[in-house]
Amino acid sequence: MNLSKRVSEISPSLTLEISAKAKKMKAEGISVVGFTAGEPDFNTPDYIIESAKKALDIGFTKYTPASGMQELKEAIANKLKRENGLDYAPNQIVISSGAKSSLFHSIASIVEEGEEVVIPSPYWLTYPELVKLAGGICVYVQTDDKTGYKITPEQLEKAITDKTKCIILNSPNNPTGAVYSREELVALLKVIESKNIWVISDEIYEKLVYDGEEFVSIASLSEYAKEHTIVVNGLSKAYSMTGWRIGYIAAPTEIAKAVSSMQSHTTSNACSIAQYASVEALNSKKGEEFIASMLKALDERRKYLYENASKIAGFKCAEPKGAFYLFVDVSAHFGKSFEGEVITGSLKFADLALRKGVALIPGVAFGDDNSIRLSYTVSMDDIKEGLKRLSEFVSELK
Ligand SMILES: Cc1ncc(COP(=O)(O)O)c(C=O)c1O
Structure with a gap:
């Protein structure tokens, strides 16, 4: 074989x-x-489970649009505005079967065969495999405890070549627990902007920060950042919904369209019942x-x-x-x-x-x-x- x-x-x-x-x-x-x-x-909290039961009872068990149901896109857009200071229209949001799926479609939609993707190391082990699947080349940048396992602007600048398409940033980080401060992100953004590359920002652990740390989405730092970032997030970790498989991206319209289009042929919509319950998950104060x-x-x-x-x-x-x-x-x-x-x-x-x-x-x-x-x-x-x-x-x- x-x-x-x-x-x-x-x-x-x-x-x-x-x-x-x-x-x-x-x-x-x-x-x-x-x-x-x-x-x-x-x-998973009871109020979310109740909402899923309701979805079943009312027969919300059919296909939704491939990019997700409108109410959930609106709930996500509201969340991004309320919590992250990010203004996205619902059509810039694509709901998927988990953040992993969003990451794959995001990478595949912007990385050309042979283009390089900067991955700060240690990294979540799925990133390199998704980059390879998309035909991209991984460029690892080793970080250590001296910088709190965070990539420095100097390291990033050195790693970028004329083949670099994007960097995958993950804050808070799996496996190190590192959280990038606003200042650190601003400094990285300077390099990103000067080299004109993209950012895929995996924000799945956004809600899990300690010791008064502030979570900041790099996309919120400037108009340039928002226009060159694919924000990836989901409900898995924050709402203890790993098995429900709901992730999403927020991105410039053209990217959202491309991801939605790819997704329409690979997975179609995320589970309708899980989407229905996710609206409640995000909108309720109980969350x-x-x-x-x-x-x-x-x-x-x-x-x-x-x-x-x-x-x-x-x-x-x-x-x-x-x-x-x-x-x-x-x-x-x-x-x-x-x-x-x-x-x-x-x-x-x-x-x-x-x-x-x-x-x-x-x-x-x-x-x-x-x-x-x-x-x-x-x-x-x-x-x-x-x-x-x-x-x-x-x-x-x-
Ligand atoms: C850094 C990171 N990103 C994404 C995911 C995937 O999340 P999901 O369950 O929504 O696919 C995980 C899961 O372990 C993760 O650690």
Whole structure:
């Protein structure tokens, strides 16, 4: 069987692979603390579920326009105006089956075969695969804890060539939890404008920021920025609706049209029931209450995990200011061994930690082989137990 060149270059998701391994161990009765999840461990709020039930009861179960139902586009336009200071007409918004789908269609609609896409690293592992699928070339820019895992204007300027089409920005960031400040975005925008490139701004963790950090959409910084940015967002993380599959873009009209047109042939509309309930999710005041209570719980876990993981020998943690991940440099342990096997990198570290009953994601999946990612969308009890096991694991290394 000859697979197409594009598809054979795609790597399967390492995060899903490790989660599956941990799940299998659990099914076999082995105790595993899972720090791998990429989704909140809260139920979707009842008011959203009630709205979905209503959609079923009134028979809202047919196709909607491929780009999404008008009421939801209006609710999103209102949200963008109210919360982000962004003025988009409903026809500049395209609703999709999840932000991942929006990202794919966005990249495919602007990136020409052979054009370069700047991806600050560590990155969410899906970006490179989507760029490759679209025929683009990934240009990685390595960031580290010295700049809080954020790309600097100097780094960006150096990475841009005459083949560069865009940069993918992700703030708050998966996997590092980094949040770009307004000043940092203004400085990056100067370079972006001088080089005349596009921005794909993945804002899916917008609502999950801590310590008084302010979320800023780069698109809101100037008219130029708005005209050259595709804002990608969705309801997955903020409303704990990962399974409902609702994402969206807000973009200049021409891009929105192109994305809508592509989408009309790939996925058609996002689930009508989920769209119907998303209108209520965004418009109701109950949304804010839900997000505030989820954020409070996540913040407690974040602080506890950060403080206590930082005490484990050889763990160098980046303090996360957003999302729900802790990124830990564990390279101090490379070269040591566990049960006779040498830790050669993050993958081996994760593999051996699993034997101690802790599932985590190796940083190599995100382009940083020195680190691991711990998700704190697990109970405080699990966090405590997981930390205990990690401490033991580290103390047993020879
Ligand atoms: C940075 C980032 N962007 C996008 C997504 C995808 O969101 P959705 O579930 O809406 O496709 C994720 C999910 O893990 C993510 O971490």
